[in-house]
Amino acid sequence: MTEPVGIALVFPELLGTYGDGGNALVLQRRLQWRGIEARVIAVGVDDPVPSSCDVYVLGGGEDAPQTLATERLTAHGFDQAVARGAVVFGVCAGFQILGRSFTGADGTQQPGLGVLDCTTRPKGTRMIGELVVEATALQLPLLTGFENHGGITELGADATPFGRVLVGSGNGAAGVEGVVTGRVMGTYLHGPALARNPALADLLLSWVVGPLEPLDDHVVDRLREERLHAALGRRHRG
């Protein structure tokens, strides 16, 4: 009997503004439905961040909680989990935290965790709306989600974007969205991202447990069709 797959939901009180806790539930269910044991560990702000989990999920949050979350993650040696090869999926504030730096609530530049080679600065206006991305680098079908952020994220030489933005702003620079480096991903896709993009969820899971049997996703397919049609209109074919 192998250990259940451990999915850490990092600081849901601080990084849970946009329902992104749903990403952890999606990962857990997609393993369970395939007969693989999985558990979600919600990590509270005062708890030590467990170093032994297989997947770490970070969600969106407001400015002050984002700074607090970064401080706690740095103090708890989160980088060791990353060095060990854990899968990390950061959304919005959770994405910005993973980069080298971001602008905090007080307007000063603050160090991020430096796990991804990117930096975030404020744009001055918020980018809000449906986001559709060609996930060329991930070799996945179109990614769909909803973005709501004020940060422009610029990528360094070591960072690969998911791909080209078809609708929306994404990173807000270079017409691309997201970052993937090894097993660490950052994205502006809410929805939650893994609920609206089961192929992305399965890609993350395959990094932990290997190739996966397909699931019956017709309920999700109906939603994807609806959202992609709403965002792309007639440009979308199937």
Place this chain on the structure above:
Amino acid sequence: MPSTPPRRPRRTSARTRVAASLGRAASALSRRLGRGSGSVVGARVTLALAPGALDELATGWRVATVSGTNGKSTTTAFLRAACEAGGATVASNIEGSNLRSGVVALLTSARAKDADVAVLEMDELALPTMLPSFDAPVVVLLNLSRDQLDRFGEVRTVAARWRDVLGRHPAVVVANADDPLVVWGAGTAADVTFVGVGLRWRLDAVSCPNCGGRIASTERDWWCEECELRRPTGYELAGDELRSADGRVVARLQPGVPGAHNVGNAALAVVAAEKMGVAIDVGAQAVASVTSVSGRYGSVTVGRATARLLLAKNPAGWRELLAMTEHEDRPALVAINARIADGKDPSWLWDVEYERLHGRKVVAAGERAADLAVRLHYAEVPCEVWKGTLVERLRAFDEPEVDVLANYTAFADLVRELKLV
């Protein structure tokens, strides 16, 4: 209202009078064209012609305002009932007209002519822009939580705007002691009375709005670990007993609409009514008479089924509603839209414990039924997806009792279909 002085005569400039009459003409036209009651359309015309109209129209009114994320309409109905029980003739805006245009529409309307008190529901962001027009209003601050994030941005920003206007403009504030964002938002007011109503939703107040530090909490207390922000003292609600700061039971609150959250709303309303000159026990009796608010909590019979109509606008509201209906086994028709008034991003569905619907027959409906169906899929709650109108689906139930749980515009559509308002 015995202690109320007679209202000062209302004097308005020629410009505002002309603008108001043209606004009323536009209302009438809009009504004839079948575009609803038309009053808000008319008010927009008035405001376009006389942008400062509210300042003049507000003169002479004794005013109470109600604002916050959840419970505005119900608390407004409670406060209105309490003021009427105290002898006042009250003008009050109906739900959905809680922006400047809605308030102007009310104050220029025929039904406002004979009223001496205005009880105004105000949108959270509109409150700070309208407050300076009123002379020492009573201001009820309920709660702040995530809602329409694409419109409001961060919840803290809303509290900061409250803070700013209350520091500049005199008001008599009645505020929820259990919401750190509200306590901070009310912190600059010179005259503030706090009411501890209990708060189940704390996810939006984990970090201190004042300093960014961590908010620690126990069952009945909370404080910031870094700065001086902490739960203030004042009235306390325990069960249905409202106690004053010295521990005396001043009222028993048994509002005519269900849910523990509505007992809290009633507590804030009767304390606010006292500031308007209505004795607390008179207010407490009045809130018991409020049994339905704009169709909410009411029941209708459609086909074979009697449907209970329940509205929840955001995760905190859904939490209250699902807790209230948890022990029911009747079918649940759940309708979700994501129009501007709902917030265009329904990601919040994942903050709501729809797992609590387990064991009930569930029908997912509304314009975003597909989003709800995915949420229910991962909650392992089987559901039927319905694309038609709610009334059509209600007709098809064989069960004698059904709950309709809907978010804001989905609920408004249903009420319109049923012609309840």
